[in-house]
Amino acid sequence: MSAELSGTEPNRTEPNGAELNGAQLDLALAELGEGSERWASTTLAARADLLARTGACVAAEAKRWVTAASRAKGLHKSSPLIGEEWLTGPYGVLTSLTALRRTLRAIDGGHSTLASRRFGRAPDGRVTVAVLPLNRYDGLLLHGFRAEAWLRPGVTAAQARDRAGLGQLTPTTNGGVGLVLGAGNISSIAPLDVLYELVAHNRVSILKLNPTFDGLLPVYRAAFAPLIEAGLLRIVTGGADVGGYLAHHPGISHVHITGSAATHDAIVFGGSRTDAPRFTKPISSELGGVSPIIVLPGRWSARDLRYQAEHVATMRLHNGGYNCIAGQVLVLSATWPQKAAFLEAVAVALAAAPTRRAWYPGSDGRMRAARTAYPAARLLPGGRLLVAVADSATPAASWSTDDILTTEYFAPVLGVVELQGSGQAYLDAAVETVNRDFLGTLGANILGLPSSIRRLGPGFEQAMARLRYGTIAINAWTGVGFLSAAAPWGAFPGHTMDNVQSGIGVVHNALLLDDVERTVVRGPFRPFPRSIAHGEWALLPKPPWFVSARSGALTARLLTEFAARPSARKLPRILAAAFRA
Template identity: 65%
Template sequence: MTSTEPTAVNPAAGLSAAESASLDTVVSGLAAGETRWAAMSLAARSALLLSVAAGVAAQAERWVGVAAQAKGLDPGSPLVGEEWISGPYVVLTNLAILQNSITALARGESPLRTTRFGRAPGGRITVPVLPGTPYEALLLHGFSAEAWLRPGVTEEEARSRAGLGQRHPSRTGGVGLVLGAGNITSIPPLDVLYELIAHNRVSVLKLNPVLDALSPVYTDAFAPLIEAGLLSIVSGGAAVGGYLAHHEGVSHVHITGSAATHDVVVFGPGAEGRARHAAGTPLLQKPITSELGGVAPIIVLPGKWSRRDLTFQAEHVATQRLHNGGYNCIAGQVVVLSRDWPQKADFLAALRAALAAAPARPPWYPGSNSRVRDALAAYPSAARLGPDGGRLLIEAGTEDPAALTGVEAFAPVLGVIELGGTGQAFLDAAVTAANEDFLGTLGANILGTPATIRRLGTGFTAALERLRYGTIAVNAWTGVGFLTAAAPWGAFPGHSLTDVQSGIGVVHNAFLLDDTERTIVRGPFRPFPRSAWHGEFALFPKPPWFVSARSAATTTRLLTEFVSRPSWWKTPAIFLAAFRA
């Protein structure tokens, strides 16, 4: 979930004999841990996850503090809430559902034993993944998500296959290498947990240097896994990653990063790597899975919006771009508007205001300023917004949009393109553009009033089916799909090593579903109480992940404390904080 500059990966160079020997010891130690994991009962595995959750909860405040410092955030800023919700909060929810899935399997039951399946076009069944508990139904009231399985999978097959590696716990997957992300602090541990539970694969986690400061926090939080020989955490640059990726004792690689870095790992650097890529002859002789980001569209359906609708949804779009400073693989990058929408100019004015008013923060991710300069060079007329003018709003107009739709900005850069038509004609054109012109297939967003979506009817559902994206959010941000522990997270299936786009495989997926295709997230178009006034059954106020949410840090801290030890008695304080957003 991070875009990084490609670095050379050479398995034969860059390390001293002592460094290589140290890494050899790490890999051999994990091989012994794999043996212990194979012999561990499901009940013992469930208990182990509970102890990991206790470790994460104990380190949560320290975790957030270190992450905020690494990203240059004022400890008192509401933006620290981003570190709570995309750090320990999502790891704790993932651990809880994984533990429940393993407990069900230990009883001889499917994780989907009580699931009521839905239906989607094309002979698909759907699995509800949000809300997953009565607590989520209350605390995230108005939000829902469902996983679409591949066409033709039956309910019986879905139930019997759920569990993945835990259905055959003694069949282990060897020692894996997880090349960790450098932007969102939950990604490295979530990837490790998925490798362990879904694939029975122990891991050496190579941290991205950007998040090296989290190493002691991870070490303490995940001590139960480390002490059991199931996880080892190492630091270092490309030479360390390259040595481990090609190590004979490593059976699998998982990377969260950019497609450029993936290609260097798989094919090698420089001209020789490019030649191997063209010939389809990988240097890496083992399987690799990946999550690699992309360019996420935000399709805005023309309709009749009130002034408050325009303001709220402009803040929503600004959040999709500026959350975490803009350094998210799932950051919305290009707004797709109808040039025939009478309120187009009003929405763009509200969007400029929202981008300009979002809280100041430093450009903390390496290379950000140069990527902003590149975007400005491609579109000199871009509006420079924000306290230091470091945010770009690019209204492409008649200019070639390829530098917007074909390049992941990974910076506070938001583009706008316009298409003709209204109603179904516009939606169909937007879906075609998203499928054919946009880099990657990780996530797409659609915003529209409930009345507009109702009028589209089956045409709207058909558009969801046509969109080839791993997560599609309707009146929500696809980041909600990332935060949903039971939701599969990854690119739309079908990519290859030579055309990897947003990656291969999924992670998170705490119900351990097989045959997944995509996740559909839905949210309220308006926050409470306006949602109720307009007939939406949703009690959720301004979401705490909005960059404009004034109480975000308090709300997300309380949410994290809640998921570590759930209790109905804690909910009033959460709602009180949330309604102060």
């Protein structure tokens, strides 16, 4: 039995040569226990100041952070894809630190974190809270994008205001010491999880890095030095034995994992799945899934087809395809006259995207498995695979358990499913299909002409209410929700340890909302200036996170510098770079 499962003492060596053994881990946990007591006696104002100092250290390490993450992924320093590392690395952490700091100051001043937020209504009386734009700069730099958190049915606006703040409403409560098992694909995930544990739950953390990011250890330690020096964070490396030892350690009160359901189940069930979990500690998680891209039929121009094909390519190929919310299956109307033209545009966009090596462990094996399962799949330049799972002549029962629907490939594989119908009937069928047949509930994407959505009217919003996903992106990618500091991020509520699907709980959520059901992101069907022709007022050009954005690296770096020290004087240069995308 492995140490991951048995909790036996590890004995490993960190990249810097320091021996990492059980005694040293015990000492780290003891120091964190003392730190948790200090945090419980720290004022809200002092907490906000600590986050400000941490933000300054993150900003100082940003360039080194991006260099180390790029090296881990085999990106050349001149690659336009470097922009991904800026946005999903220091930028995401800096925006979260700023938002959390403002939340702490609001609560310290006796205000609800929602005092200046706009409330709305969603189907079945749900209360919604605007979470993007969070400030006036968001409104300009992400002009045309917005997001709302939908609260669970029955929660009132007054209750939302009273409950917002989570652990900071009772700051003297000691949340103990938690274990954060870090992700190995996006470099901001583990730090964001640590910050959320600290602020939302008053819980200090020992962070075990995924071995993929061991090379970032010195960067993380420098970037988060204020938290480490305060005894609120320890960062360690190691394999499954270290994770297992810590998870089962009596000094750990809670575990948070970002990764796969298999790793979650190894901890919870101890290697062999039983009827009841063996793990008795509370555990939260974000575990990915199979994300659909539902396309509404309509009369699209050639440029519409091309742009949205690049959008789909971004959803699939961002970070090389190694994202928990990478779009994995296109859902199309079998009777859409432009179906073939769109699929060809998607194939062209996938083939044209910048090439990169398969850097995430196990990718080659997963690609081989996909090619074995789908021998007729279309192999595209760059090693991308386009899979036609089913068409209108295929009975749904024969593909509802298909690999592409029930396996998160975590590789550049894109599937296609066709359904009968048009209009509301097609949308309802698509919602029913993805709810029933697709693995997980983390994120779903909807693409459609604004005129098509307007024609559906209330039926469209009702369909969104029936779509059981933690983040729904309409004419946007769910990655926008991930990068929005105040947007709650996690699976649709209701999963349990013995049926975990995409995970349990939420993170990010800088307004510290309680009773969240989902986040809904809305973007423009086309960027400026074409957005105006579609009746949308959106000034953002092609987003910098698109894999086809030529100036993505420069724009992302400038956005990170802006997040570190916002100034109106920096805006013209950012916008000029963005318009060169």
